[in-house]
Amino acid sequence: MRILISNSSNEPIYEQISSQIKAMILKGDLKEGDMLPSIRGLAKDLQISVITTKRAYDELEREGFIESVQGKGSFVASQNxxxxxxxxxxxxxxxxxxxxxxxxxxxxxxxxxxxxxxxxxxxx
Structure with a gap:
């Protein structure tokens, strides 16, 4: 999964992450049941705070795009x-x-x- 972060964007980093993941889901690049990178792993890859990545995942989960399973990770949710x-x-x-x-x-x-x-x- 490729996510690009722009430091010059007015959009907060967590929104950049969540909007790019949403776009991948809507385009079908990420399908129902696909596992997302761990919060820590994505934070490390993007060289950002774990808190920022967690906020992006929390937003995606709140909007119904992903589901998080304790101890297993985050997955693309089934979509209506x-x-x-x-x-x-x-x-x-x-x-x-x-x-x-x-x-x-x-x-x-x-x-x-x-x-x-x-x-x-x-x-x-």
Whole structure:
């Protein structure tokens, strides 16, 4: 599992960790039942505090992305398919809002953006 920490980001380190793990789960890179690195192991790999890593895991568990089993570790939790779809849609909506804002700044019309999106869909 590869997690990148940016010291120049305004986002706290624990949020960077949790958001990257969430993204891996939503993309399917991490699947139900997959074991996550231990809190200590991840802290050591990232050269950060164990407390920071624990906070990230606690947040993920509170949000239902992972389950921790005392003495065994943390695992990707089973996900409600409908909830997963809604979360993915929310991410896409947020990214599209960014596109709309940038398009407005650049003075692009809806039809120009729509055409760009159509072309991208055909390429992928």
């Amino acid at each position: 398919k409908e909830l997963m779809r809604e979360m993915k849609l929310k991410i896409i909506e947020e990214k599209l809002q960014e596109v709309v804002k940038e398009s407005n700044i650049l003075g692009l019309s809806y039809s120009e953006v729509s055409e760009m999106l159509r072309i991208l869909f055909e390429e992928v």
